[in-house]
Amino acid sequence: MKCVVGLGNPGAPYALTRHNIGFLVVDTLAERAGKPVKLLECEALTGRMTVGPESVLLVKPQTFMNASGQAVAPLCAKYGVNPQQDLLAIVDDVALPFGRLRLRGKGSAGGHNGLKSLAAKLKTENYARLRIGIGPEHPVRNLADFVLGNFSAAERAALPELTTRAADAVEAWVQQGIEPAMARFNA
Known part of the structure; x- marks a missing residue:
């Protein structure tokens, strides 16, 4: 079983914030499959889909971004998911231009608190991640306000294409695995 975790913050006030792009991609995958992500287990909303012959657990932690590992680690244990082979975390990245995708097989948290929480609870940084660029066109004064802010009108218009590409x-x-996916989607 593969486990795809979209990182974000629960609740209506955060639904369309830049920090919730991971949730939006998981929602896109669930819509494609016609399978809701609504079962509450291990402090996360989960759902199942099939991609080819592979069963995929879709996850939206409900612990808030900075405590994402608190939900993901118990789910990995419950379902026997080996993070180093079968986990993909989807996160926002302010260092990437808006709309750019970057897949990696492992790496550091790079200052992302959600990834820091996953690494701490999973006791490894060796899991795949899909970073989705939300970077501002101009410098911002308060980065926290920016990532917790709603997408601009132009960004909202681009979201369907972006979440579709990320779901692909x-x-x-x-x-196909991480290497072929990186070759195809990393710009």
Whole structure:
């Protein structure tokens, strides 16, 4: 079983914030599959889909971004998911231009608190991640306000295409592995 975790913050006030792009991609995958992500287990909303022959657990932690590992680690244990082979985390990245995708097989948290929490609770940084660029066009005074802010009108207009491309990248990772998916989707 593969486990695809979209990182974000629960609740209506955060639904369309830049920090919740991971949730939006998981929602896109769930819509494609016609499978809701609504079962509450291990402090996360989960759902199942199939990509080719592979069963995929879709996860939206409900612990808030900075405590994402608190939900993900118990789910990995419950379902026997080996993070180093079968986990993909989807996160926002302010260092990447808006709309750019970057898949990696492992790496550091790079200052992302959600990834720091995953690494701490999973006791490894060796899991795949899909970073989605939300970077501002101009410098911002308060980075926290920016990532917790709503998408601009132009960004909202681009979201369907962006979440579709990101969902395609996730499915490529599931079916072909990290290297072919990186070659196809990393610009």
